Amino acid sequence: MKKRLICLLMCLVIISTLLTGCSGVNGKSGSSDGDYHIAIVTPTLSASEDEFRAGEAMAKEYPNVVTHLTLPENFEDEIETCISTIVSAADDPKMKAVIVASGQSGLIPAFQQIKEKNPEIITITAPIFDEPEMMSKYIDINLDTNWIKRGETIPTKAKQMGAKTFIHYSFPTHLSKPLISARKDMMKKTSEALGMEWVEVVTPDPQTGDSVEAMQQFLREDIPRQIAKYGKDTNIFGSNCPMYDVILDEAMKEGFIVAEQCCPTPTQAYPTVLGLEIAEEDGTNFDKINEMISQKVADKGMTGRLSGWPIPVTIYMPEFAVYLAMEMIDNPDFDAKDPAVLNQLTKDKFGIEVEYEKLNSNGKTYDNYFVMIMDSIFY
Amino acid sequence: MSEQRLRGLPQIVIGSFLMLLFIIAAALNYNMAELISGSLIKFAMNGIFVLALIPMINAGVGLNFGSSVGITAGLMGMCMAIQFRLTGITGFLAAVIISIPIAIVFGFFYGRILNRVKGKEDIAAIFIGFAFIPLMNFFWTVAPFSNREMLYPIGGSGLRPKISLANYFTKVLDQLFVVKIGTIEVPWGLLFFYAVIALIIVAFFKTKKGKALIAIGSYENFCKLSGLGINSNRILGVILSTVLAGIGICVYAQSYGFVELYGGPGAFAFPAISAILVGGCTGKRATVCQAMLGTYLYQTIFLLSAPIANTLLVPQMAEIVRMIITNGIILYAFLNQRKAGVHDEK
Numbered sequence: 001m002k003k004r005l006i007c008l009l010m011c012l013v014i015i016s017t018l019l020t021g022c023s024g025v026n027g028k029s030g031s032s033d034g035d036y037h038i039a040i041v042t043p044t045l046s047a048s049e050d051e052f053r054a055g056e057a058m059a060k061e062y063p064n065v066v067t068h069l070t071l072p073e074n075f076e077d078e079i080e081t082c083i084s085t086i087v088s089a090a091d092d093p094k095m096k097a098v099i100v101a102s103g104q105s106g107l108i109p110a111f112q113q114i115k116e117k118n119p120e121i122i123t124i125t126a127p128i129f130d131e132p133e134m135m136s137k138y139i140d141i142n143l144d145t146n147w148i149k150r151g152e153t154i155p156t157k158a159k160q161m162g163a164k165t166f167i168h169y170s171f172p173t174h175l176s177k178p179l180i181s182a183r184k185d186m187m188k189k190t191s192e193a194l195g196m197e198w199v200e201v202v203t204p205d206p207q208t209g210d211s212v213e214a215m216q217q218f219l220r221e222d223i224p225r226q227i228a229k230y231g232k233d234t235n236i237f238g239s240n241c242p243m244y245d246v247i248l249d250e251a252m253k254e255g256f257i258v259a260e261q262c263c264p265t266p267t268q269a270y271p272t273v274l275g276l277e278i279a280e281e282d283g284t285n286f287d288k289i290n291e292m293i294s295q296k297v298a299d300k301g302m303t304g305r306l307s308g309w310p311i312p313v314t315i316y317m318p319e320f321a322v323y324l325a326m327e328m329i330d331n332p333d334f335d336a337k338d339p340a341v342l343n344q345l346t347k348d349k350f351g352i353e354v355e356y357e358k359l360n361s362n363g364k365t366y367d368n369y370f371v372m373i374m375d376s377i378f379y
Numbered sequence: 380m381s382e383q384r385l386r387g388l389p390q391i392v393i394g395s396f397l398m399l400l401f402i403i404a405a406a407l408n409y410n411m412a413e414l415i416s417g418s419l420i421k422f423a424m425n426g427i428f429v430l431a432l433i434p435m436i437n438a439g440v441g442l443n444f445g446s447s448v449g450i451t452a453g454l455m456g457m458c459m460a461i462q463f464r465l466t467g468i469t470g471f472l473a474a475v476i477i478s479i480p481i482a483i484v485f486g487f488f489y490g491r492i493l494n495r496v497k498g499k500e501d502i503a504a505i506f507i508g509f510a511f512i513p514l515m516n517f518f519w520t521v522a523p524f525s526n527r528e529m530l531y532p533i534g535g536s537g538l539r540p541k542i543s544l545a546n547y548f549t550k551v552l553d554q555l556f557v558v559k560i561g562t563i564e565v566p567w568g569l570l571f572f573y574a575v576i577a578l579i580i581v582a583f584f585k586t587k588k589g590k591a592l593i594a595i596g597s598y599e600n601f602c603k604l605s606g607l608g609i610n611s612n613r614i615l616g617v618i619l620s621t622v623l624a625g626i627g628i629c630v631y632a633q634s635y636g637f638v639e640l641y642g643g644p645g646a647f648a649f650p651a652i653s654a655i656l657v658g659g660c661t662g663k664r665a666t667v668c669q670a671m672l673g674t675y676l677y678q679t680i681f682l683l684s685a686p687i688a689n690t691l692l693v694p695q696m697a698e699i700v701r702m703i704i705t706n707g708i709i710l711y712a713f714l715n716q717r718k719a720g721v722h723d724e725k
């Protein structure tokens with residue numbers, strides 16, 4: 001009896017898998033009135049909220065055009081599943097563009113397979129991290145933040161905000177990444193050129209050691225010590241996002257400067273630290289959120305000590321990639337290889353100023369790899 | 380005899396290492412008073428996790444590698460307190476009180492699973508701990524909480540990975556009855572709360588029920604023949620550990636300032652176990668004294684090692700020491716347990 005039940009259950013599972021699989025494909029072509037489709041691939045909600053919400057918002061705004069696909073929960077480990085998810089987008093004959101925004105490496109084969117299936121599909125990354133050489137070769141347009149240049153812009157901004165010391169918190173696994181260590185070297189160079197004292201502190205490693213808590217607890221203990229030593233006119237920068245809950249919380253108490261977060265966004269750490277109550281309909285209303293932050297920051301007498309970017313780059317970039325893809329499909333005259341055009345498109349769609357430039361790495365300039373810096377907002 | 384002497388070895392090594400760190404810190408002109416106050420807070424904020432291991436160890440259920448089960452109950456208690464916007468000491472106590480029944484239910488089922496895997500409890504507990512986290516991740520994203528301070532900022536539904544306690548009960552215990560002795564600030568409120576929990580545990584093991592638990596942990600077969608309910612007593616031990624872990628996270632969170640959901644609960648099992656082992660427990664029998672000594676040694680080493688290593692420009696060293704102690708001591712204890720086990724059979 002039991003065996004039969006199990007058999008029956010298995011059959012049901014198989015049938016339901018097949019059915020849902022089919023309905024997915026049907027659903028896609030059935031709901032289309034537009035003449036093309038765009039797929040945007042992001043991590044799941046619990047893995048990375050911003051990209052997921054950006055994908056969701058785009059699919060809501062253009063329900064007949066944009067399809068939102070999600071990667072498996074632990075996408076960093078399941079590269080194979082990620083690749084098949086991405087490639088599956090190319091099965092749709094009306095698919096004109098595939099956008100991937102998962103910030104991981106190892107996905108180049110997916111783009112190669114898409115091109116094999118249908119060479120007309122435009123591929124955009126917003127961003128993923130692989131060798132620029134390979135990305136430039138196999139992917140049509142690559143978008144990313146200008147990490148290295150931020151090594152220059154952040155200390156410069158900190159100096160403008162009155163910093164005399166620049167503290168850089170990081171840990172071994174991060175410092176072994178070329179981008180992060182290159183940015184750090186740039187920050188050091190800029191800080192010293194501007195006459196700020198450069199302090200480098202290594203925290204417990206959350207990726208090999210006792211998890212994130214040990215790192216955050218260390219910051220809790222170390223920041224007041226550093227501020228006692230260097231004074232309030234100190235800028236603190238941490239290379240890892242979870243650091244900012246503690247850094248900003250301590251900033252509210254100790255009054256030091258945070259010129260920019262590692263991933264500058266109003267939605268990270270600020271809502272937690274300031275206990276913001278954001279109404280459901282204001283979720284993507286960044287003007288409102290920024291206003292709320294400014295208000296709370298002013299209440300604590302911290303006006304002018306904190307700064308960041310007005311909208312999260314992790315939401316901006318996937319959404320921008322969708323607009324860019326549409327523009328490229330709809331408008332044959334659109335020159336996607338011109339940074340000035342990208343800046344203008346951002347201004348039209350988001351009302352903010354950004355500065356794109358072509359990536360220059362190891363003395364080589366890549367024609368389809370664009371990196372950007374966004375204009376700051378001061379709270 | 381030589382084995383006996385060997386057993387104290389880690390405490391001596393770690394104790395001397397700690398002394399060395401204090402000497403270096405003094406030589407480097409660190410503010411010693413501040414470091415000592417820091418070490419007291421760190422001791423009490425992590426201490427209850429370590430105390431929470433005792434009932435399970437004594438009942439013979441092994442080291443509680445699955446403390447995330449109890450911690451989750453504590454997190455739920457705190458989420459409820461935040462949901463109802465309870466602040467100050469009321470909020471903290473409400474969180475503790477709400478967490479207790481949840482922990483009892485969790486502990487009951489956790490204990491029943493552990494009863495079915497006798498002899499392999501440690502491994503099973505590790506996996507239960509791991510498996511419980513994704514399950515709860517699902518719960519956190521769909522739980523119908525409505526205080527907007529705890530919800531995802533953008534989507535507006537699902538709990539945030541970190542909820543700030545600043546408007547609720549941050550540091551209510553840390554700042555309760557702080558008395559300055561010389562230049563050292565002693566957080567009496569926090570230490571008092573810790574002491575109450577420790578005394579409850581001591582008192583419990585003085586009762587008939589507590590003694591039965593110890594007896595079962597030491598001589599299970601003998602107790603079975605004497606007609607003691609083995610499984611129900613083991614479940615009692617697990618429930619106690621789970622409840623204490625729940626209280627532990629409330630104390631930790633009020634000191635730390637944030638409630639950490641999702642992956643958060645997974646981070647506490649190993650450090651707590653290392654701490655009690657550093658204190659001299661071999662995983663068969665544990666006392667409150669071992670837990671206290673172990674917590675102080677273990678936590679203070681980390682308080683001191685990272686800043687000192689940074690000043691001495693060997694920052695990676697702190698990390699290596701941390702890894703060696705956390706994982707090495709667990710391995711050491713298993714080796715010792717093995718030896719002790721063989722000895723018993725003889």
